[in-house]
Amino acid sequence: MYSEIVMDHFNNPRNTGVIEDADGIGEVGNPVCGDMMTFYIKVEDNRLEDVKFQTFGCVAAIAVSSMVSEMAMGKTLEEALKITPRLVAEKLEGLPKNKFHCSNLGAQALQKAIKDYQGKQNKAEGGKK
Ligand code: FES
Helix, strand or coil: CCCHHHHHHHHCCCCECCCCCCCEEEEEECCCCCCEEEEEEEEECCEEEEEEEEEECCHHHHHHHHHHHHHHCCCEHHHHHCCCHHHHHHHCCCCCHHHHHHHHHHHHHHHHHHHHHHHHHHHHHHHHC
């Protein structure tokens, strides 16, 4: 029921782990299935220099996190914010309909990590004045 590419990302997830000194962290959970996803980002000159994730979840959730991390790596923050659940699912050559909600988590967690970083930047700038 899963595409080959989903199975590949599930069996060999890219960029798993934690960034200890992350610039931004985004955590999301799905109350329905109980799955959890955390994204960590390192930002350099407005670009995602490193992206890592930890996911406790279903096959689709793990494949989605892995794909999102690959799609986001090296992108500017603005570009990365444009990664939508639909784009992720397309890159994975589709997800079963009842698994589509899993792809929302990946994009949401990444966006949260970027917003976390941006929030900290704004605070730091505010503090300088
Ligand atoms: Fe929960 Fe997939 S079933 S994220």
